[in-house]
Amino acid sequence: MTTSITHLTQTQQQQSQQAGPNARDLILALVFLLAGFEILLVLKLEYPQSWYDHQRLMELIGLTLSTVFLPFLPFRSAPRLCRAHALVALVLLAVVAIHGVSLRPVLVESLTLALLIIVAIWWAEVIRIARLSDALLLSAQLSIALYVANSLLWLAASLASGLLPDPFSFFEGFINPRFFGAWVTLSWPLLLLRPRLFDELAPSFVRWLPGLLFVLAALWWSLAYFSGTRATWLAAAVTLALTALCSPAARRVALRGILAIAAGYVLHQLLFVQMPSWVTGLASTDALDRLREGVSLSNRDVLWRRAWQGILERPWLGAGPMMFSATNNGIASTTHNIVLQLAYEWGVPFALLVIAATARALWRQFLRCRIETGASMDPIRLVLWMCIVGGLIEAQLDGLLSAPHSQLLFVVLVAWLLSLNQSPPVRLTALQSNLWKVLRFAPLAMMLILWWAIWPELSNLEAWETETFERTGAGHFQPRFWLQGVVFPSM
Numbered sequence: 001m002t003t004s005i006t007h008l009t010q011t012q013q014q015q016s017q018q019a020g021p022n023a024r025d026l027i028l029a030l031v032f033l034l035a036g037f038e039i040l041l042v043l044k045l046e047y048p049q050s051w052y053d054h055q056r057l058m059e060l061i062g063l064t065l066s067t068v069f070l071p072f073l074p075f076r077s078a079p080r081l082c083r084a085h086a087l088v089a090l091v092l093l094a095v096v097a098i099h100g101v102s103l104r105p106v107l108v109e110s111l112t113l114a115l116l117i118i119v120a121i122w123w124a125e126v127i128r129i130a131r132l133s134d135a136l137l138l139s140a141q142l143s144i145a146l147y148v149a150n151s152l153l154w155l156a157a158s159l160a161s162g163l164l165p166d167p168f169s170f171f172e173g174f175i176n177p178r179f180f181g182a183w184v185t186l187s188w189p190l191l192l193l194r195p196r197l198f199d200e201l202a203p204s205f206v207r208w209l210p211g212l213l214f215v216l217a218a219l220w221w222s223l224a225y226f227s228g229t230r231a232t233w234l235a236a237a238v239t240l241a242l243t244a245l246c247s248p249a250a251r252r253v254a255l256r257g258i259l260a261i262a263a264g265y266v267l268h269q270l271l272f273v274q275m276p277s278w279v280t281g282l283a284s285t286d287a288l289d290r291l292r293e294g295v296s297l298s299n300r301d302v303l304w305r306r307a308w309q310g311i312l313e314r315p316w317l318g319a320g321p322m323m324f325s326a327t328n329n330g331i332a333s334t335t336h337n338i339v340l341q342l343a344y345e346w347g348v349p350f351a352l353l354v355i356a357a358t359a360r361a362l363w364r365q366f367l368r369c370r371i372e373t374g375a376s377m378d379p380i381r382l383v384l385w386m387c388i389v390g391g392l393i394e395a396q397l398d399g400l401l402s403a404p405h406s407q408l409l410f411v412v413l414v415a416w417l418l419s420l421n422q423s424p425p426v427r428l429t430a431l432q433s434n435l436w437k438v439l440r441f442a443p444l445a446m447m448l449i450l451w452w453a454i455w456p457e458l459s460n461l462e463a464w465e466t467e468t469f470e471r472t473g474a475g476h477f478q479p480r481f482w483l484q485g486v487v488f489p490s491m
Helices: 001-015 023-041 051-072 078-098 100-130 133-160 176-194 209-227 230-244 246-280 302-314 338-346 347-370 379-393 403-420 430-439 442-458 461-472
Strands: none
Touching: 001 051, 051 100, 051 403, 051 442, 078 100, 078 430, 078 442, 078 461, 100 403, 100 442, 133 176, 133 209, 133 379, 133 403, 176 230, 176 246, 176 379, 176 403, 209 230, 209 246, 209 442, 230 246, 230 379, 246 379, 338 347, 347 379, 379 403, 442 461
16 A cells, blocks of 8 residues: 555656646647537537437537547557457447347447547547646636526526526526536536646736636536536535545635535525516525425436336346336436446446446545645646546436436546546557557447447437337437437337
8 A cells, every 4th residue: 555655646746747838738728618618518509409419419429530530649558448449349249249139229328338438548648648637627617607608698688588597498408407417516626726727828817716716616506506406416515525535635625615605506596586586576496496305306216116127137137238218117218327227237247347446446536636735736636536426426316427418528527537647658569569550440430330320310310209209108308319318129
């Protein structure tokens, strides 16, 4: 243990000796701003009728671009990518052999998850080599600022028209306002950290940044309260409690988070409760209304019982990837619990392996955050750890890891965190070098198979969704992969 901690400390000291940010980093931040987060947060495009479908399409386009550029960039992580390819190939072969009856839905889900894992390794290497960590931090903060500004303008327009803001129409781009809470869970800790890009470029502006970021975090949380996402509030509470156990520096970060959340509630009462009531004379929605529902699970208990029954029926190999969406239960196409969904669709042994690997990785990152003090501390690691932990907590109550927007953002955060780990230079053997020349094109081939698998729905998406909507008889959409998330094995 002592040797491990010493090694970690030396690694962090090496990181702290790297050169500071420069103008190039700021330019890269703006590029990420325009080409990355804004595609999902600000653009209001529709394909063909649902923003949910647009988000899934944007995720697929992002994966496609990654697989196109991956083969032509040299990486020190080529051996890691080779191992990932081998593991993915074994899992895919096993899944297809076991669940080949419903081949297309199985391929859609398993290939999407496999490609997300592979490109996460690639993204981590790109972020590490190009030193984009600070650029990504600034991009995320600017993206949130633009979304908040757009929301406040929308609120002002609603009040000027004498209309009360309704959460189900206010959060444009989210088929359900509860989905917006996932964005807050995965991003609000990033607002607790001052970007270092301005230290050299605009030092006179630095003293204003903490206050501006605090106000932005409070406004972000005011929207989270208005969305009524109770899972977001629970995830924040647990995350802050775990963060406080990390170190004195982490406790200071947690305290800033608590103050921002409290200020967000005050702003929520002012902007979304008192002001609308004063302008329109009508009673407005209060976040406390959701809290008064107490322990109501909103039919989650029904989903959990059905998932548990399916696990008991097929405990070893599961029903197959995405096959919970074929249950047509009339409520939702996901279990709203990532552990139950893994066990139901992939089997209990596989779910236990994923849980063990995740717990081990989170614990290792917790130890890194715990031993980092003073000049060797990297606060970005801590806030990213908070984002990922919060996301995993909320995934036990919501479909955070199934919805396209939050799924992609979660993978970006994981890649970002991985990029902070300095990997030693690796010299490829002749066999590994020759193997990589072939395997580097494997993700692109997988992407082509994925496009082939989804093309029957994608080419006639609106008609397909209308048909499945009528066949389910649920009376509402149950999104998972597309807007109508129910998948019939025969389709």
